[in-house]
Amino acid sequence: MSDNFFKFMTRRRFLGASAGVAALQFIPYEAWSAEEKQLNVYNWDTYIGETTLPNFTKQTGIKVQYDLFGDNEEMFAKLKAGNPGYDIIVPTDYMVEDMLTLDMLETLDHSKLPNMSHLDKAFLNPAYDPGLKHSLPYMWGTMGYGYRKSKVKGTPDSWSHILENKDPSLSKRMSLLSDQRAVLGGALKYLGYSMNSHSATEIGKARDLVISAKKDILTFAEDNGQDLLVSGEVDLCLEWSGDIAAVMADDSDLNYVVPKEGSNVWVDNLCIPKGAPHPGNAHTFINFLHDVEVHMEIANTIYFATPNASAKAKMSADYTENPAVFAPADVLSRCEAILSVGDDARLYDEAWTAVQAA
Amino acid sequence: MEDWRKNKFAFGIFIGPATFWLVLFFMLPLAVVWVYSFGGRGPQGQTIITFSLANYQRALEWIHLGIIWKSAWIAGIATLLCLLMGFPLAKGIAFAPAKWKNPLLLIVILPFWTNLLIRTYSWIAVLRTRGHLNFALEWLHDKTDMAMTFLGLPELMGTFHPLALLYNQSAVIIGLVYVHLPFMVLPLYASMEKLDRSYLEASLDLGAGHWRTLFNVTVPLVKPGILSGVLLTYILSIGSFLTPDLLGGTESMMIGNLIAQQFGSSRDWAFGSALSFLLMYATFIILWIKTVNAKDGEATGI
Known part of the structure; x- marks a missing residue:
């Protein structure tokens, strides 16, 4: 032809x-x-x-x-x-x-x-x-917590649940994502900054917050938080909405919530x-x-x-009414897309290395 | 064997393909990485060739040195455990009846038939909270509890709390030892195979005990094998990134993970290249120490 x-x-x-x-x-x-x-x-x-x-x-x-x-x-x-x-x-x-x-x-x-x-x-x-x-x-989605309702008291609807944990029974029973922009972004949102901050001071504060939270974190999961949740390794994990929604379909004890301070969309x-x-x-x-x-x-x-x-x-x-698929509009309005930060990517990289090494 | 100078043509034919392969697929890519290591990261993560030493300067910052130091420690512990377990194992195989040697060696090599990723994942299934090891412990606990209740001590054992075995440094070390044990056993075995038993018999005959024979006769005689095994295990361990990635917790970053991060999420290939070369220089130094050590012309076992 x-x-x-x-x-x-x-x-x-x-x-x-x-x-x-x-x-x-x-x-x-x-x-x-x-x-x-x-x-x-x-x-x-x-x-x-x-x-x-x-x-x-x-x-x-x-x-x-x-x-x-x-x-x-x-x-x-x-x-x-x-x-x-x-x-x-x-x-x-x-x-x-x-x-x-x-x-x-x-x-x-x-x-x-x-x-x-x-x-x-x-x-x-x-x-x-x-x-x-x-x-x-x-497809689109959000980042939020997947959690086991019988093990977590109330609804963990804030970044404080993982970054400033007050519940000793959840210590080492939570996982974050092995994703620098996602995790530091969550901490930035909790501190009231943008997920796409270019400020070394703000990113530094987020880094310190994540470092102080590490004592309660089991691991930085490679996008397999839902598996850790299902196998009972953790009771709360940071994950992408659909990954949790998919396992929720098989286990009614699981739920998904987007932190109210806003997250990533x-x-x-x-x-x-x-x-x-x-x-x-x-x-x-x-x-x-x-x-x-x-x-x-x-x-x-x-x-x-x-x-x-x-x-x-x-x-x-x-599907259409599932909050794990479509986050509520008011929470969604506080969510941000992760944007390219150009040369300031190095700030995130160094903060992330510090988190890992601490 | 004939001196290669006497028949350069035949020598060239034999060495040609391997040299070609090494130059094309090893030396050239390595040269590219070396050039990258003097470059920089563009705003979108492109690699820009700038010819500066900035990456090496950055690699020598305390935080990165700390990670290298931690990697060195973890690899050291893993190597020591491999030696402690591999030595008796290699000795056992070398001294086993001839017909058993090959089957036993086969068992040591057998894990290589399965992909490393799958073998590491299976450790997750063994070590996790609801994993095989904790199930076994729980079963033991329940049986003991039953026996105690039978003996009139119902509260003695308490309830079983699963052990936190996964996602910490010990899980990483277990994984490293498991993966690298064959690399320790094989050179040790090769050395011990060649060991002249009459020395050991003489030592025992002349009144030295088993421990003294081990440390004063066996160890010095198989030293090249020990050195090869230790170096091989150590070099492979210090650069590993899969094991800490899958089995490690929040503080298990090794130098391999840092390098992987630079080539992955950070999109800073230049800095990653500099770190790789730093690790390679360190490896060369270790190898050089070995060569100096092995100067007396002894065969190294492999």
């Missing part, structure tokens, strides 16, 4: 607008058949539906090579020196911003993403990528990295993930909050 074919099909698709919407849906697959039927996806662990990938392959004939990363930085490190062949990556808001600055993301062709129309309009113009030119929101995004070998298939995949039925299955599996308004409208109440 040559370039001429591609151009021809594109022109036909343009003309075909009058030929009816149904036909239009199919033409993009035809147009991209110039690409081999292969797609290399690099996603977070436990971040997709159970049938999503097989159904995608069944529907499009495109084989999916699916790799996992544990955090944004791991993904960034792998792409920093050049894209090793990924077509789809799922960076969080601040990472999208950094990758855009470094010109690491392809421009999305919105005409190939008709399912964009399902997006809640609150997500259409984020500060990190105005107009969603290079990214499409996939984030959006993960579907992006195509520069140098992607199959950009056509990547567009097909992004569009597929926002198909209402497909998206509902994903949301029902991973329990993160969806930016897809059409899918949300069709979801059941135990």
Whole structure:
């Protein structure tokens, strides 16, 4: 299939607008058949539906090579020196911003993403990528406490519960995340500062607070706080909303709360990295993930909050009314996105090393 | 064996592939890391080549030296435990009947057939609050309690409180000893295998006890093996980051974790490279001390 074919099909698709919407849906697959039927996806662990990938392959004939990363930085490190062949990556808001600055993301062709129309309009113009030119929101969530109701007295709705623990029975029964911006950010919020502080004094105060809290902390968990909670290793952990919501579904003694001082709210995004070998298939995949039925299955599996308004409208109440999925609006209004702090990242790094070494 | 000078061509053919491999996939990347170590971090975490010594200066700050010092200690304790356990084990295998030697060695090497990550994770299953070890202890406690109640002392044992075995320094040391024990046993075994038993018999015949024979005859004779085992274990332990990461608590950061943090979340590859090279220089110094020590021309065991 040559370039001429591609151009021809594109022109036909343009003309075909009058030929009816149904036909239009199919033409993009035809147009991209110039690409081999292969797609290399690099996603977070436990971040997709159970049938999503097989159904995608069944529907499009495109084989999916699916790799996992544990955090944004791991993904960034792998792409920093050049894209090793990924077509789809799922960076969080601040990472999208950094990758855009470094010109690491392809421009999305919105005409190939008709399912964009399902997006809640609150997500259409984020500060990190105005107009969603290079990214499409996939899921969003908050950071908060997962806790065991029978072991924690009352509702631990403040950062003080973990940073200034008064309950001796919770000593060494709590875990923080092994994430410098998240943990120092929580301490900054508790002290009344911004999560994205550039002030060495403020970050220093947050560092001292976390160091003094360490005597009651069991470990800095590698995004497996929910496992520690389920296995009874801790009674309270700092985690991402959906990770706790997913285990809450199996254990009614578990609950999730966002500290009232405010916490982190984030959006993960579907992006195509520069140098992607199959950009056509990547567009097909992004569009597929926002198909209402497909998206509902994903949301029902991973329990993160969806930016897809059409899918949300069709979801059941135990998802849409679940505070572990959608945090209450007043708490959410005090939450912040983690932003790139540029050269001041070193302040956070040094504070974090001090926390670890203390 | 023929002197290599007599047949340079054949020598070149044999040594060529390995040299090519080492230069292309080891020396060149290492050179890149070395250049990085004089660089800096851009605002988005890019590596900027600046040719300054700032990273090394930073690496020598007290806080980083403290982490290096702690790593050295933990690796030292792990190495000592490996030696104390590995020595009798190696001796046992070396002195075992010939038909048993290979099966016994196989058992020592067997853990390598499983991935390190899985082996470390299984320690979590053993050590955690509701892990196998605490279950076993609880079972023992319950049985003793039952026996005591039977003997008319119902309150003696009290209730069982699971031990906090995971997420602390001892868990890290247990993990390090477990992972690195074979690296101690193998060189020790190689040395002991070659040990001339008649020396030991002579020592015992001439009136020295077992302890004196051990320290005055066996240890000096297998010293090269001990040195190799200790160095291998120590160098591998001091640089490890997976074990402290998975089994350690809030104060278990080792130099390997600090380096991993720089290449990961901190996105400061330049500083991470400088730390790596500092660790490598330290390793070279240890190896150099070994070479000086082993100057008498003895084989080193491996």
